[in-house]
Amino acid sequence: MRVALFLTCVNDTLYPDTGRAVVKLLTRLGVDVDFPMSQTCCGQAHYNTGYRHEAEPLARHFSDVFRDYEAIVTPSGSCGAMVRELYPRMGERARAEGRGESLATTLAPVVPKTYELTEFLVDVMGVTDVGAYYPHTVTYHPTCHGLRGLGLGDRPRRLLQAVKGLELKELPGADECCGFGGTFALKNADVSAAMGADKVRNAESTGAEVLCAADNSCLMHIGGTMSRLESGMRPVHIAEILASTEEEPAV
Amino acid sequence: MSGTFVGMPAFPEAAHEAVGNRTLRANLRHATHTIRAKREKAVAEVSDWAELREAGKQIKDHTLRHLDRYLVQLEESVVAAGGTVHWAADADEANEIVTKLVKMTGESEVVKVKSMATQEIGLNEALEAEGIRAYETDLAELIVQLGKDRPSHILVPAIHRNRGEIRDIFAREMSEWGRPAPEGLTDTPAELAEAARLHLREKFLRAKVGISGANFMVADTGTLVVVESEGNGRMCLTLPETLISVVGIEKIVPTWQDLEVFLQTLPRSSTAERMNPYTSMWTGTRDGRAGEGDGPQNFHLVLLDNGRSDTLADEVGRQALRCIRCSACLNVCPVYERAGGHAYGSVYPGPIGAILSPQLRGTASEIDASLPYASSLCGACYEVCPVAIDIPEVLVHLRERIVEGGPVVREGNKVVLKPAKGHAAERAAMRAARWAFSHPGALRTGQRLASRTRRLHPRSLPGPGKAWSGTRDLPAVPAEPFRDWWQRTNGGKEGGK
Ligand code: SF4
Numbered sequence: 001m002r003v004a005l006f007l008t009c010v011n012d013t014l015y016p017d018t019g020r021a022v023v024k025l026l027t028r029l030g031v032d033v034d035f036p037m038s039q040t041c042c043g044q045a046h047y048n049t050g051y052r053h054e055a056e057p058l059a060r061h062f063s064d065v066f067r068d069y070e071a072i073v074t075p076s077g078s079c080g081a082m083v084r085e086l087y088p089r090m091g092e093r094a095r096a097e098g099r100g101e102s103l104a105t106t107l108a109p110v111v112p113k114t115y116e117l118t119e120f121l122v123d124v125m126g127v128t129d130v131g132a133y134y135p136h137t138v139t140y141h142p143t144c145h146g147l148r149g150l151g152l153g154d155r156p157r158r159l160l161q162a163v164k165g166l167e168l169k170e171l172p173g174a175d176e177c178c179g180f181g182g183t184f185a186l187k188n189a190d191v192s193a194a195m196g197a198d199k200v201r202n203a204e205s206t207g208a209e210v211l212c213a214a215d216n217s218c219l220m221h222i223g224g225t226m227s228r229l230e231s232g233m234r235p236v237h238i239a240e241i242l243a244s245t246e247e248e249p250a251v
Numbered sequence: 252m253s254g255t256f257v258g259m260p261a262f263p264e265a266a267h268e269a270v271g272n273r274t275l276r277a278n279l280r281h282a283t284h285t286i287r288a289k290r291e292k293a294v295a296e297v298s299d300w301a302e303l304r305e306a307g308k309q310i311k312d313h314t315l316r317h318l319d320r321y322l323v324q325l326e327e328s329v330v331a332a333g334g335t336v337h338w339a340a341d342a343d344e345a346n347e348i349v350t351k352l353v354k355m356t357g358e359s360e361v362v363k364v365k366s367m368a369t370q371e372i373g374l375n376e377a378l379e380a381e382g383i384r385a386y387e388t389d390l391a392e393l394i395v396q397l398g399k400d401r402p403s404h405i406l407v408p409a410i411h412r413n414r415g416e417i418r419d420i421f422a423r424e425m426s427e428w429g430r431p432a433p434e435g436l437t438d439t440p441a442e443l444a445e446a447a448r449l450h451l452r453e454k455f456l457r458a459k460v461g462i463s464g465a466n467f468m469v470a471d472t473g474t475l476v477v478v479e480s481e482g483n484g485r486m487c488l489t490l491p492e493t494l495i496s497v498v499g500i501e502k503i504v505p506t507w508q509d510l511e512v513f514l515q516t517l518p519r520s521s522t523a524e525r526m527n528p529y530t531s532m533w534t535g536t537r538d539g540r541a542g543e544g545d546g547p548q549n550f551h552l553v554l555l556d557n558g559r560s561d562t563l564a565d566e567v568g569r570q571a572l573r574c575i576r577c578s579a580c581l582n583v584c585p586v587y588e589r590a591g592g593h594a595y596g597s598v599y600p601g602p603i604g605a606i607l608s609p610q611l612r613g614t615a616s617e618i619d620a621s622l623p624y625a626s627s628l629c630g631a632c633y634e635v636c637p638v639a640i641d642i643p644e645v646l647v648h649l650r651e652r653i654v655e656g657g658p659v660v661r662e663g664n665k666v667v668l669k670p671a672k673g674h675a676a677e678r679a680a681m682r683a684a685r686w687a688f689s690h691p692g693a694l695r696t697g698q699r700l701a702s703r704t705r706r707l708h709p710r711s712l713p714g715p716g717k718a719w720s721g722t723r724d725l726p727a728v729p730a731e732p733f734r735d736w737w738q739r740t741n742g743g744k745e746g747g748k
Pocket of ligand 1 (some may be wrong): 422520573574576577578579580581603632635636637638639640
């Protein structure tokens, strides 16, 4: 199977390790991964901040880049939700505004083929044990868009439970938002910071070494809070845990 | 604090205070988490919850689509049962109508059962200005009124007050409004409730005029419905000779049968009860319905628009009018939990307030323009809403209206809004980002520049970014963006790492 990796602009620029981990993991599972070099950004930040008309050309671009692949895999619940949930909505709105059929028809082919990483592993590849080894205590934070937008359910936790050496700790208040929310973190910094601090406190109460999530944007916010609060915990993307093996363990 | 919301600061500013108030945050956290857990249980008991939710959504959507027809039908039914219907386009008109009606009775006091519509229009203040005193009879409302405070929750307006504060308010203020609080009042719930009961009973027995809201109005019979927990509503509705109900036009359901859905979903969503302790229904006047000897002698229904028709004109935003005011969305909202109800600058706080107020009032004021951003778009509100209002969708839609402008209906007229001021820098940044993202080469140049200068990057930011880095450290920029690694190693096949 030939799949395209949609890494997202944030991961590409700030978290290349996550991208390398996805490539390593999927290759190990026999997937032929391609990274179309012309990919950029799904437009989520634009859309969610109210700049729908700036987001539309980015959505078109996304579709141009990815439409010919069998599947598109992304290690981000929120960018995955952008494509699957919000692209159809953008198409509908453009149609309702009488701007022709073109946006909806352009976006339609990529929508059902786009998968968040854990969804792709469990639903498309049919695996929960990916042969990973990660000898650490981990607590899992289900990010909002992955949880409610994509409905990832317990897929990530099933994958983590199958990792050798990993001890999973339940996170109290797991389904509460960490407070990132894109530009929300800037526009309502006080509330966002209070939410982040509560998330870190809950995570610390588990005694785990690592807080894991399937979205680096949330991890950036949680990790930044941990660093400022001088918490002993580390934020780690789930792809890096699943890519880790006994031969090549991640730290 | 006074009863007015005018001149409220923008949401982030108002929230700043609440976030720093430890007692308030602890009160809110405790209250919302308790009710949240109870609601979840109450909802889980119902096997067809998803169907009920969908049915509620459909009934409301259908009614809103044919609102003109149902409003006419309702008017006919109310008149046939001996009532009188008044139409109020805005707050001033509604206040004028009610004041005139009260004056016609010759009374200078009225008892009120909790009604958000009358708070929305500032009725108590309008009556006060004409020398008429309005007594709130809902316990939480009473606390807010005596404390010269503002409500901070839809269902529990005094959620921000603890027992000690309530005792002090009762001891200090009750005598000013009627029967004083008993000597040596303590802060035990039973004593506080008894003090309120005695204080209120006096008012009920004396009152000739009652003012109410309604949770539902049934178009085919002209029946109004109030659900409540304390029984004070029933007293207000049955004892006075004249009853004036002020209700938003969106509160209609077509038939009695439709109530079946909401009388299940509302209590479970709001108080986590299987059914409401008191469900009161009233239809017209005692003389209007031959052979029935109860009910008020005079019944007036004031149908309030106040921005609702304008909201209805918006295809995306109109779903806010489905709201049955259960307050479930407040109780799960992480932003409400930390910012408190007052920060929303309206009688409608929380997620629903963030989409309702800027639609009813427009986005001209600072607070209304800031409300659509008072959310991290986590989606918890949508998940619990018993009529499936996609609050995040409307929030984003309203953000778009603020930053990009566009056509809206205000006071019945189509107008085209200009993009709001104060977003110029953000708009420029969004455009620049869009341009870079439309030119992969430019994106790459930017990434490389960031990587090359990475040692110079601070972990915190000056200027507008300060808000972020005041409490969080920024991630370090990596030596090489992913796409350079991919190209250098041919997708990891050569030169590994
Ligand atoms: S928006 Fe939904 S959840 Fe919130 S108060 Fe209204 S009906 Fe309840």
